[in-house]
């Protein structure tokens with residue numbers, strides 16, 4: 663059985679996790695593949711991502727997650743011979759959904775690059791005898807100048823537990839946090855998907871207007887309720903930090 667799954671999606675290398683979106687089973691002709699590819703490349707240019715690293719695949723990419731079967735709408739290759747590229751599956755992409763799916767996958771690539779840079783700076787900071795690292799991981803002034811990305815990431819994620827509670831820019835990323843809490847997904851995957859969803863949503867709204875439905879803790883009468891919650895400052899900061907790191911490296915104006 664193939665379960666259709668909205669919205670967007672999907673990813674990546676050995677940690678797995680691939681999702682999908684869209685109308686599914688749509689008739690596909692080469693014109694439609696071209697339309698998807700052109701729209702995706704247009705989105706890539708706007709986001710400072712090399713449009714030549716996006717390809718369409720007219721076949722299918724079925725996968726299983728938590729016992730359910732899905733068809734991928736897009737894949738961001740983070741490892742292996744195709745690392746750094748994105749593949750889209752027009753059969754699974756509904757009309758008008760290409761920019762959001764593309765932006766989602768591009769954010770996976772940007773965050774991967776960001777984490778690589780962060781780890782490199784972190785290793786440098788740990789070995790650096792000329793600087794001091796405080797108990798909370800923050801560096802002294804000299805260290806902050808040498809390892810600015812490390813410092814910024816450490817500052818933003820200082821209260822990671824709050825970020826884990828906040829998440830939920832979409833039901834899709836919230837699902838990942840639920841899986842993470844249940845031990846079925848890693849913290850890295852949940853953060854990846856949350857940022858990717860922010861990227862997708864940014865195709866249709868601004869960070870300032872981004873909201874999601876959250877569930878409040880039950881009150882004294884035991885009633886839980888849903889409410890609209892804006893995107894938290896920490897998530898906005900992390901998203902902006904990932905983008906500016908990418909822009910600095912790729913000379914994006």
Ligand SMILES: [Zn+2]
Nearest residue numbers: 672673855858
């Ligand atoms: Zn994803």
